Amino acid sequence: YCTKILADHGADVIKVESAGRPDPTRFAPFMHLSRGPHTDPNTNGYFNEVNRNKRSIALDTRTADGITVLRELIAHCDVLVENFSSTVMRKLGLDYEELRRINPGLVYVSMSGMGHTGPRNGWVSYADTVSAGGGLTALTGWGPDDVVGVIYGHGDIVAGLQAALATVAALEHRSLTGRGQHIDLSQLEAVAAHMGTSLLGGPEVTPAGNTHPSWSPQGVYRCLGADRWLAVSVRDDTEWAGLCEVIGRPELATDERTSTADARRDAMGLVDAVLGEWTRTLPADVAAEALQAHGVPAGAVQDGRELVEHDPQLRARGFYVRKEHPVAGAFLHEGVPIRLTRTPGAIREAAPVLGADTDVVLEEVAGFSAERVRQLREAGVLR
Incomplete structure (x- = not known):
């Protein structure tokens, strides 16, 4: 290399x-x-x-x-x-x-x-x-x-x-x-x-899947089609409000259960269920485009064939x-x-x-x- x-x-x-x-x-x-x-x-x-x-x-x-x-x-x-x-x-x-x-x-x-x-x-x-x-x-x-x-x-x-x-x-x-x-x-x-x-956290830093210590939600969500997924990272409450608008749940932006990152981490079951329900109805590329249009970092999970072709x-x-x-x-x-x-x-x-x-x-x-x-x-x- x-x-x-x-x-x-x-x-x-x-x-x-x-x-x-x-x-x-x-x-x-x-x-x-x-x-x-x-x-x-x-x-x-x-x-x-x-x-x-x-x-x-x-x-x-x-x-x-x-x-x-x-x-x-x-x-x-x-x-x-x-x-x-x-x-x-x-x-x-x-x-x-x-x-x-x-x-x-x-x-x-x-x-x-x-x-x-x-x-x-x-x-x-x-x-x-x-x-x-x-x-x-x-x-x-x-x-x-x-x-x-x-x-x-x-x-x-x-x-x-x-x-x-x-x-x-x-x-x-x-x-x-x-x-x-x-x-x-x-x-x-x-x-x-x-x-x-990663070294700054000391020995307490352990694998945490797709989550992030301060951003929420961050994860990979199933989309329409066989083995199709969308990666999403929400860095602040403004991006969360944009995501809520895109998925048709604007009320969650001000809901006390989900209005802050700490609250969303405590309610990850609710957040994942709502976001996953939306992504499952859409192709990953379409979902990514919709979120990106509102300033939310998102992208389809692609394999080698998709990258090339x-x-x-x-x-x-x-x-x-x-x-x-x-x-x-x-x-x-x-x-x-x-x-x-x-x-x-x-x-x-x-x-x-x-x-x-x-x-x-x-x-x-x-x-x-x-x-x-x-x-x-x-x-x-x-x-």
Whole structure:
């Protein structure tokens, strides 16, 4: 995700993969590493989404020759990004202290789960474990005895955003001083730093479903249709009055049982019943439009298909971009959410087929001769 952001904004990102063990997210289902004889490493939707705009080279990193090729490539690059646990690159002879000798200007970005220092620096982790360890999982669920994990790799994305920012900052520092540096990013710390005001409540902060400590009502209400829902947040009494007007119950705006946020929290059974009775008669989009027209924050709960195929806001802004993949075919990619007027990012190319750019990268970037590339390929070092 870090290098996706950098690539979207113009970086030439070279994805280096082991020829014997490619990026496991190339395979579907990617977490199961299923690699039967007919498994194609180029058709996984997740991989192709986050690796657009990149080039791919495949090396046999189990051999000394493969590591030598990688070292020579790194010597000609500005940035190295890796997210192994803290000991892996050192065992390969590719730690920062070693690589700075061949490339003093290198910006070396490490994104391990725990960081490269501390008693747990060697721990292996994934997004779910850092979300749990960083405090996020403790806040998700319906109560302290009904905690649920975050369903996708939120910790990965948070760390990727932090790493992309750190990379740009380090490159700016290098432009002023000529010196590279090591960025030691802990995914655990990235998630913990992302927790915001939730940490201020101390140990008494527990999962509370969809409710809010001061806004009322806040929740998700069933709408017309199968599994259709509306999210609503009422921040003050003025918005509550607007909601009461929309649902045809204006008297509840001044009713002592519901006129204040504290009163509404005490009467949540009544509030939920009245609001739910209204939402069940309407499509979620229609209900959201009606409430928004009166200044009430509301929105339909959408899944991935609805976002891509039906959301009018994303469609109007051209968020999804069609690109043709040489193996997977044409599909829509998430767009670039940051829109700069002078230097806009773009989705230039679909994700690379495994090893598609090995020869051209080694010749153009690392200065290898065509003959040397041929010899390495014949020796099985390159794919």
